[in-house]
Amino acid sequence: MPSLSIGAAAAASGVKVPTIRYYESIDLLPSPPRTGSNRRSYDAADVRRLAFIRHARELGFEVEAIRALLKLQDEPDQSCAAADAIARDRLAEVEHRIASLEALRAELMRMVEGCSHGHVGRCRVIEILADHGECRHHREAEPLALAGRAGS
Amino acid sequence: MPSLSIGAAAAASGVKVPTIRYYESIDLLPSPPRTGSNRRSYDAADVRRLAFIRHARELGFEVEAIRALLKLQDEPDQSCAAADAIARDRLAEVEHRIASLEALRAELMRMVEGCSHGHVGRCRVIEILADHGECRHHREAEPLALAGRAGS
DNA sequence: GCTACATCCTCTAGCGACTAGAGGATCAAG
DNA sequence: CTTGATCCTCTAGTCGCTAGAGGATGTAGC
Numbered sequence: 001m002p003s004l005s006i007g008a009a010a011a012a013s014g015v016k017v018p019t020i021r022y023y024e025s026i027d028l029l030p031s032p033p034r035t036g037s038n039r040r041s042y043d044a045a046d047v048r049r050l051a052f053i054r055h056a057r058e059l060g061f062e063v064e065a066i067r068a069l070l071k072l073q074d075e076p077d078q079s080c081a082a083a084d085a086i087a088r089d090r091l092a093e094v095e096h097r098i099a100s101l102e103a104l105r106a107e108l109m110r111m112v113e114g115c116s117h118g119h120v121g122r123c124r125v126i127e128i129l130a131d132h133g134e135c136r137h138h139r140e141a142e143p144l145a146l147a148g149r150a151g152s
Numbered sequence: 153m154p155s156l157s158i159g160a161a162a163a164a165s166g167v168k169v170p171t172i173r174y175y176e177s178i179d180l181l182p183s184p185p186r187t188g189s190n191r192r193s194y195d196a197a198d199v200r201r202l203a204f205i206r207h208a209r210e211l212g213f214e215v216e217a218i219r220a221l222l223k224l225q226d227e228p229d230q231s232c233a234a235a236d237a238i239a240r241d242r243l244a245e246v247e248h249r250i251a252s253l254e255a256l257r258a259e260l261m262r263m264v265e266g267c268s269h270g271h272v273g274r275c276r277v278i279e280i281l282a283d284h285g286e287c288r289h290h291r292e293a294e295p296l297a298l299a300g301r302a303g304s
Numbered sequence: 305g306c307t308a309c310a311t312c313c314t315c316t317a318g319c320g321a322c323t324a325g326a327g328g329a330t331c332a333a334g
Numbered sequence: 335c336t337t338g339a340t341c342c343t344c345t346a347g348t349c350g351c352t353a354g355a356g357g358a359t360g361t362a363g364c
Contacts, residue, residue, distance in 0.1 A: 037330055039341060059252050091260040094253055101250045104211055108243040125235040126225050130204045189359055191312060
């Protein structure tokens with residue numbers, strides 16, 4: 001059983017060292033065994049789990065959704081109904097998010113295209129942001145998935 | 153000069169009352185004059201500024217980006233290039249994320265279909281999420297912008 | 305005028321998902 | 335055997351709000 005330090009697991013998974021410890025603290029990653037000198041030792045399965053979490057986070061899933069997906073992964077023989085429900089739930093979420101982002105993209109494209117590289121006085125970016133009424137995507141008062149910060 | 157209470161300004165701009173106070177505290181909105189009884193009094197320009205901020209936040213611009221856009225708006229004789237660059241950055245990020253989510257949606261749909269009869273034993277979604285290398289859209293190890301939370 | 309109740313004020317604390325730093329132990333290389 | 339990287343735990347900070355306490359003021363009905 002090959003054992004990896006937290007640093008090696010971080011390098012292998014792309015999840016930062018403090019973030020791994022954070023995931024352990026919120027029980028998203030099981031507490032690994034420790035060496036004699038109290039260091040965490042991970043195996044390949046942990047690295048896969050971390051990569052899974054990282055990828056899902058990059059796709060915008062919240063930790064609770066990832067928890068559900070991980071549970072699905074941990075019990076691959078569970079009844080189809082439960083799994084199906086989780087998957088459909090995620091699918092709906094993903095589709096909603098895509099729709100929101102596409103509306104957003106359309107608006108951003110209008111802004112960028114409208115910018116004739118003149119002066120701000122005639123800049124569509126500013127104009128469109130200033131005038132809410134011009135905004136098409138905003139009929140639904142739905143919370144949009146917004147940008148947060150970068151991973152690394 | 154028509155003067156609005158913070159509640160009226162909130163109703164007119166769509167920004168919540170505590171959020172307005174928060175924007176003032178981070179100097180995104182100038183401190184308005186106060187009435188004799190220490191209440192904030194806003195005018196139409198403040199409401200426009202708030203609507204601008206709200207719209208930009210809904211489009212996923214970070215507060216610092218909005219600060220930059222507002223500065224541009226305040227000095228409208230500058231070149232449009234800066235505003236354009238900010239919008240282009242957001243557009244690139246949004247497009248990247250749409251591509252990721254569409255790949256994921258395809259996998260989720262396959263899973264939901266495949267799941268209709270039987271067990272989840274070999275789930276492509278899990279595999280794709282677990283194995284970063286398998287994921288086509290994600291060859292670049294670029295730090296992706298992650299999803300945060302909604303504005304309203 | 306008096307009573308309700310809405311709205312306002314300031315302040316502090318909390319959320320999610322981390323990130324940064326202090327202060328100390330341990331490891332691997334030269 | 336020392337140097338420097340890595341590890342440990344812990345607390346506190348980040349962003350963009352949101353919620354609540356505890357109190358002052360405004361407004362409407364009687």
